[in-house]
Amino acid sequence: MNDFTLDExxxxxxxxxxxxxxxDGSAEAVMFSRVKAAQAERAxxxxxxxxxxxxxxxxx
Numbered sequence: 001m002n003d004f005t006l007d008e009x010x011x012x013x014x015x016x017x018x019x020x021x022x023x024d025g026s027a028e029a030v031m032f033s034r035v036k037a038a039q040a041e042r043a044x045x046x047x048x049x050x051x052x053x054x055x056x057x058x059x060x
Contacts, residue, residue: 003042006042006046013035013039
């Protein structure tokens with residue numbers, strides 16, 4: 001699977017917002033919701049400091 005980068009996800013969100021997608025259960029709204037969730041997950045992943053996990057100190 002080809003995952004989007006955080007910058008690409010941010011761009012997609014901006015496009016959806018400019019299009020004025022309403023959260024009405026339409027296919028577009030569902031896709032916008034999925035893109036926002038993916039963006040939040042990617043942002044969290046990129047903000048993690050994996051050096052803190054050395055030696056099993058944290059679990060992913």
